[in-house]
Amino acid sequence: MEGVMSFAVDVTDRVRARQQAEALQAGMLAAAQRQAQEREAMFRILAETPAAVAVLRGPEHRFEYVNTAYQQLFPERQLTGKSVAEALPETREAGFLAELDRVYQTGETFFGLELPMRLQAEDGRPVQQVYYTFTYQAYRENDQIAGISIFAFDVTDQVQARQQRALQEQQLQEFFEQAPVAIALFRGPEYIVEVANPRVAQLWGRTPAEVLGRPLLEALPEVRGQGFQELLDGVRSSGEAFVAEGIGAQLRRGDTYETVYMNFVYQPLRDADGTVTGVGAVATDVTAQVQDRKRVQQLNEQLQAANHELSNSNHQLTRTNVDLDNFIYTASHDLKAPISNIEGLLYLLQEELPATVAQDPEIGPTLARMLEAVERFKRTIDHLTEVSKLQKEHAPANTLVNLADVVEDVRQDLQPQLEAASAKFTVDVLALPPIHFSEKNLRSIVYNLVSNAVKYRHPDRTPHVDVRAHVREGHTVLEVHDNGLGLDEKHLPRLFTMFQRFHDHVEGTGIGLYMINRMVENAGGRIEVHSQLGAGTTFFVFLPHATNPAGHQFPAYIPSFPS
Structure with a gap:
C-alpha cells in the first residue's frame, strides 16, 4: 500500500437545507393536519347548526361542503361535488349566480334578505316559490380567494305568512272602504283615529285625511260634552260593548250644525294579553228613519185628534139625524091631519058653493089649483115618510x-x-x-x-x-x-x-x-x-x-x- 487519497465535499448546506425542508414539510404536514382537524371540527359544528351552511370552491362555485340544514333546503338534489349552476340551475334566473361571481371577484360580502327563487321539483310537481335570507362571504387561502361560504335561512313560511297578513289587511281595508256602514277604530286613552272609512268620514262631515291619526275630540271638537267620550271611557274600563239606537249628535255641516241620528256599537279592542287597547265603532245613519218616525208620530197624533173630532162630529151628526128623523116623522104625522082637514074643507066648499059661483072662471080654477096643491103636499109628506124610513134602513x-x-x-x-x-x-x-x-x-x-x-x-x-x-x-x-x-x-x-x-x-x-x-x-x-x-x-x-x-x-x- 503506497498511501491513501482522500476526496471530500462539504455538504453541510445541503444537509441543513434537507433538514430544513424536512422540518418545513413536517410543519406543513402538521399545519395541514391541524387545519384539516380544525376544518373537520368546524364541519362537525356546522353540521349541527340550524343555519344552512355550504362551502363553495373555485370560480365555478363547486359545492365542497353542505351541512344537513342546507341539504334539507334541496332534499332531492345532489349538491356536493357539483357546481351551483349544475346542482341549482334556478339560481341563474334568480340572480344568485351573478352575485356569487361578483363576491368571488371582489371579495365583498353579499347580504340577501328574503330574496325569492322559483324552485323546480324534479318529479314534475308545480314550481314552488321560496324565499331565503343569506350571506355570500369569500374565504381565502394563501391570501387568494379560494371560494365562498354560504349561511342561509329558509324564510318562506315567514314571508308567506307576512304576505298573507298583508293580503288580509288589504282585504280588511277594502272591506272597510266599501262597507255600507260607518267603521272607525280608536286607539289609546285619547282615542286616536286609527281607521276611518269613507262612510264614517261622511257621517262626521269630514274627509278621512282630516281625522286619521288625530284624537277623536280634536278631529270632532263639536262632540265634546255630548256624552260620547263618557261612553267610550265606559267601554275601555268595563271591556263590554255598548249598543245604542237612534242617538242624536250635533255635528258640523259647513258653517252650521245639524242633528244626526245614529245606531252604533262601541266594541272593545284587545291585545294578545286581553288588555283593552282601543275601541271599534260601527254606525249607521238613521236620521231619515228617525225623522220619518217623528213625522209618523206627529201624524198619528193629528189623526188621533182628527178621529176624536170626527167622533164628536159623528156623535153630533147622529143626534142631528135622530132629531131630523123625529122632526120628519112628527112633521109628516102632524101635518097629515091638518092637510086632510083642508082638503075636506075644499071639497065641502066646492059642494056647498052655488053652481053659478063654482062655475065662475076665476073661482072654479082657483079651487082646482088649491086641491092640486093639497095633493102635491100629501105626496111630499108621503115621500118624507119614505125618506125617514130609508134613513133607518141600513141593512x-x-x-x-x-x-x-x-x-x-x-x-x-x-x-x-x-x-x-x-x-x-x-x-x-x-x-x-x-x-x-x-x-x-x-x-x-x-x-x-x-x-x-x-x-x-x-x-x-x-x-x-x-x-x-x-x-x-x-x-x-x-x-x-x-x-x-x-x-x-x-x-x-x-x-x-x-x-x-x-x-x-x-x-x-x-x-x-x-x-x-x-x-x-x-x-x-x-x-x-x-x-x-x-x-x-x-x-x-x-x-x-x-x-x-x-x-x-x-x-x-x-x-x-x-x-
Missing part, C-alpha cells in the same frame, strides 16, 4: 132577485104611461144571474129611473127607453138609457140632492133620485150618470155581488145614447 133584507122579473113588473105598472107617450121600451137583462139585493128597493130603483125617462122625454121625438144590464168585476151594472131632455153637465154634481129639480114643466118633488141613490149606497154600490143636454141621459147602477165570478174578465163599457 134591508136581501134575497136573490131576478132582475128580468123586476123590470117586467115595472113595465106592466108603467104600461099606461108608456103607451100615452108612444115610447119604445127595450129590455136586455135576461142572461144574468140573480142579484143579491132587497127586492123592494130594486123595484123602486127601476121604477124611478124608467118613469123619469118617460116623464122627461123630449117633445120633438119619439121617446126611447133602453134597459140593459151586464156583469163587471164585483158588480152587476144596470143601465137605463133615454133620448130625452138630458142635463147640463154643471147640474150633475147636484143631481142626487134632496128636493133638487132641473125641469119644472112636469110634476115632481125632487126626492126620488135622492132615495134610490141612498138605497144603492147603503148596499155598497154606486150610481154614475152620463148626460148630454138635448140628447139624453144614461144611468149606470152598480149593484154589488155577494161573490165575484171566479176568473171572469169584465170588458170596459162605453155608454151610448139611444137615437
